Amino acid sequence: MSDTALAQDYRSRDWALVTGASDGIGQALATEAAKAGFNVILTGRRTARLEAHAESLRRAHFVATIVLTGDLADPDQAETIWAQAAEGRRIAVLVNNAGLGHLGAFSAQDGWPRETETIMVNVVSATILLKRAVAHMAANGGGRILNVASLAGFLPGPHMAVYHATKAYLLSLSEAVAEEAARDAVFVTALCPGVTRTGFFAADSAEGAHLLNRFLPQPSAAVVAAAGWRAMERNRRVVVPGVLNKAFAFGPRLLPRRVTALVTGILLKRRW
Numbered sequence: 001m002s003d004t005a006l007a008q009d010y011r012s013r014d015w016a017l018v019t020g021a022s023d024g025i026g027q028a029l030a031t032e033a034a035k036a037g038f039n040v041i042l043t044g045r046r047t048a049r050l051e052a053h054a055e056s057l058r059r060a061h062f063v064a065t066i067v068l069t070g071d072l073a074d075p076d077q078a079e080t081i082w083a084q085a086a087e088g089r090r091i092a093v094l095v096n097n098a099g100l101g102h103l104g105a106f107s108a109q110d111g112w113p114r115e116t117e118t119i120m121v122n123v124v125s126a127t128i129l130l131k132r133a134v135a136h137m138a139a140n141g142g143g144r145i146l147n148v149a150s151l152a153g154f155l156p157g158p159h160m161a162v163y164h165a166t167k168a169y170l171l172s173l174s175e176a177v178a179e180e181a182a183r184d185a186v187f188v189t190a191l192c193p194g195v196t197r198t199g200f201f202a203a204d205s206a207e208g209a210h211l212l213n214r215f216l217p218q219p220s221a222a223v224v225a226a227a228g229w230r231a232m233e234r235n236r237r238v239v240v241p242g243v244l245n246k247a248f249a250f251g252p253r254l255l256p257r258r259v260t261a262l263v264t265g266i267l268l269k270r271r272w
């Protein structure tokens, strides 16, 4: 194909916007988007890593890529990223993946800056992007959204309380918006992974060496991303990859909530 024909081919394709595409599950989801033939917009704070992944997607899958660097702890930057991404482009897929968490006692004052960042990224910016995407997709004939929540969204999480609460919010929001938006052919899926082998816990000073980490299987980011992408393509509302994770997600429905919080607290507190 000539360069001009290739450029026209790129322009005619739909775009997927992936947040947190510099690492872990988001990086693997950006690969899934490119494999599916979407042009990909990659966002995160680490420009060099985003550029390197964008280049590898261009070469391996012959798609166009754009890197938009921004800090989603600042809601204004979420608005800017959306505005830049959607300008003159049809965004057919949003992967709302960027997120972080902090392991530690809720009363510990030194955890607060990270918890504030967690709320801004996992809740505020994720909501802004979801809202913008639903409106854009509804006006453009439809689309798909994958919100990366967590198994944590099903369980109150003593010693990781704010993170679990943000993921419960995102899971609830995702299911409610899915119900509203389906009439406009906008399909919303919540991906709820259990512990996944990424840098997520390494970024936490407490190292995340809790019992859940030790005993739950830890699939790779690629395996989790493939399960999430497949579920999104099938318009599923919620997906929890892995049999044991499903038991952790749905089993507590049969237990008093207090017991669930007690057991989750023990699993999250003890270190090995």
Ligand SMILES: NC(=O)c1ccc[n+]([C@@H]2O[C@H](COP(=O)([O-])OP(=O)(O)OC[C@H]3O[C@@H](n4cnc5c(N)ncnc54)[C@H](OP(=O)(O)O)[C@@H]3O)[C@@H](O)[C@H]2O)c1
Residues within 6 Å of the ligand: 019, 020, 021, 022, 023, 024, 025, 026, 027, 043, 044, 045, 046, 047, 070, 071, 072, 073, 097, 098, 099, 100, 101, 121, 148, 149, 150, 151, 152, 192, 193, 194, 195, 196, 197, 198, 199, 200, 201, 203, 221
């Ligand atoms: N790993 C697990 O066990 C697990 C389990 C369930 C759910 N999840 C969820 O999966 C998602 C991805 O996590 P992961 O495991 O892949 O973690 P990760 O390897 O640490 O990747 C996190 C991604 O989020 C981006 N991010 C973090 N803070 C940001 C900020 N302030 N502004 C913009 N981007 C930011 C990072 O990009 P930059 O650093 O370049 O900004 C990075 O690309 C998260 O929502 C997490 O809650 C993870």
